[in-house]
Amino acid sequence: MRTLKLLSAIADIIVPHTCPLCAVVGYSVGFCSACSVEFTPPASPHCDRCQTPFTGTIHSKNLCSLCIKEAKKISRSFSTARSACVYDGNIRKAITRFKYHNQTEFSLPLALLTQSLVSSLANASADVIIMPVPLHKRRLKKRGFNQSLMLARRLSKSLSLSLDYKTLMRVRDTTPQVELTPKERVENVKNAFGVTNAAAIKDKKIIIIDDVYTTGATLSESAKELMSAGASDVIAVTVARTALV
Numbered sequence: 001m002r003t004l005k006l007l008s009a010i011a012d013i014i015v016p017h018t019c020p021l022c023a024v025v026g027y028s029v030g031f032c033s034a035c036s037v038e039f040t041p042p043a044s045p046h047c048d049r050c051q052t053p054f055t056g057t058i059h060s061k062n063l064c065s066l067c068i069k070e071a072k073k074i075s076r077s078f079s080t081a082r083s084a085c086v087y088d089g090n091i092r093k094a095i096t097r098f099k100y101h102n103q104t105e106f107s108l109p110l111a112l113l114t115q116s117l118v119s120s121l122a123n124a125s126a127d128v129i130i131m132p133v134p135l136h137k138r139r140l141k142k143r144g145f146n147q148s149l150m151l152a153r154r155l156s157k158s159l160s161l162s163l164d165y166k167t168l169m170r171v172r173d174t175t176p177q178v179e180l181t182p183k184e185r186v187e188n189v190k191n192a193f194g195v196t197n198a199a200a201i202k203d204k205k206i207i208i209i210d211d212v213y214t215t216g217a218t219l220s221e222s223a224k225e226l227m228s229a230g231a232s233d234v235i236a237v238t239v240a241r242t243a244l245v
Contacts, residue, residue, distance in 0.1 A: 017029055019031050019032035019034075019035055020094065020097075020103070020105050020106050020109055021035045021090060021093065021094055022034065022035055029108060029109065029112070030108075030109045030112055031090075031094070031109050035090050036090075038089045038090045038091075039084075039085045039089075039090065039091050039113070040085060040086040040088070040089075040091075041084070041085060041086070042083055042085075042086055042241055043086075045062075047062065047063055047064035047067055048061070048062040048063060049063055049064075049067040049070075049079070049080060049081065050064060050066070050067055050081045050213075050216055051081055051082055051083060051213075051241065052064045052066070052067075066216075070220075076223075076224065076227040077220040077221075077223045077224050077227065077234070078208070078216075078219060078220060078223035078234045078235060078236045079233050079234065079235060080121065080235045080236070081213060081216060081219060081235070081236040081237075081238075082117050082121065082235075082236070082237055082238075083213050083237070083238045083239065083240055083241035084113040084114045084117060084238075084239055084240065085113060085239065085240045085241075086240060086241065086242075086243065087212050087240035087241055087242045087243070088243070091113075091239070091240050092240070094106050094109070094110060095110065095211050095212060095239060095240060098110060098147055098211070099147045099211060102144065102145075104145060104150060107147070107150040107151060107153075107154055108154055110151060110211070110239050111150075111151045111154035111155050111158070111239075112154075112158075113239055114151070114155065114209075114237050114238070114239055115155060115158060115159065117237055118130070118155050118159060118161075118207055118209075118237055119159055121207060121235050121237065122159065122161060122205075122207060125205055127203065127204050127205055127232070128161055128162070128204070128205045128206075128207060129161070129162045129163070129164045129201065129204050129205070129206050129207070130152050130155055130156045130159075130161045130162065130163050130164070130207050130209060131152065131163075131164050131165065131167070131168055131206050131207070131208050131209065131226075132146060132148035132149040132151065132152040132153075132165055132208070132209050132210070133148045133168075133208060133209070133210040133218060133219065133222055134146065134148075134149075134165070134168055134169055134170045134193070135148075135170060136170040136171075136172070136173040136174070138173050139170075139173065146165075147211050148209055148210045148211060149165050151209050151210075151211065151239070152165065152209040153165075155209065161207075164200060164201070166196065166197070167195055167196055167197050167200045167201055168193060168194075168195060168196075168208075168222060168225065168226060169193065169194050169195075169196055170192055170193055171191075171192065171193060171194040172191065172192045174188050174189055174192050175188055177189070177214065177217070177218060182214075182215045182217075185214070185215050185217040185218075186215070186217045188217070189217050189218050189221040190221065192221060193221055193222050193225045194225060195225050195226065195228075195229040198229040198230050201226060201229055201230060201231045202229075202230040202231075203230065203231075203232045204231055204232060205231070205232055205233045205234075205235070206223075206226050206231045206233070206234045206235070207234075207235045207236075207237055208222055208223065208226070208234060208235070208236050208237070209237055209238070210236070210237075210238045211238060211239050211240070212238055212239065212240050212241065212242065213236070213238040213240070213241040213242070214241070214242045216236070219236040219238075222234075223236065
């Protein structure tokens with residue numbers, strides 16, 4: 001173990017890590033202090049369920065109006081959604097380069113931003129499964145990788161949590177959510193997901209990973225499928241969340 005740590009330290013000196021955003025040389029994995037100082041955590045007070053910041057009167061039970069409506073529905077969705085940062089400035093640049101410009105070196109530093117969140121939400125439970133939001137096979141072929149799976153894989157390894165990327169599948173190819181209004185997003189992902197092996201998630205807590213939370217439509221629809229298939233709880237974690245939409 002000491003030998004491995006020594007070799008790693010020597011490697012860092014010979015070929016030091018660089019910040020993936022600005023390329024400044026450093027000696028730790030992640031973003032440099034000049035870039036990361038612009039990363040802004042979601043504002044408080046916020047909705048206890050989805051983390052949407054309150055801009056006016058705080059609703060009863062500390063829930064936003066959308067989550068109050070969600071609580072009245074028969075089908076259960078995610079119980080909690082949390083994001084590490086607000087989707088603007090440098091974090092937006094990093095995710096854009098990762099997701100749309102094939103710069104997969106961003107997967108580790110972006111995953112690290114959510115690591116403490118995932119760890120606390122997992123709460124040292126043995127029945128936790130890390131799961132990415134799946135891409136349809138056509139989108140996967142076009143992009144070449146699933147950014148959510150890359151993030152989930154990093155988190156699974158660093159936190160020693162089980163990873164499952166086969167049980168939740170996208171069964172219908174949908175229009176990219178970025179092109180749609182909030183109402184259209186909800187309709188777009190209806191019945192877009194399916195569970196291939198309900199036994200694999202029965203009575204398990206699922207932490208589903210994605211890059212950006214906008215309206216929560218994709219995560220909500222994914223969570224509904226998982227809950228219907230027997231999961232005990234679904235928690236959504238993203239690197240960033242957009243401003244109010």
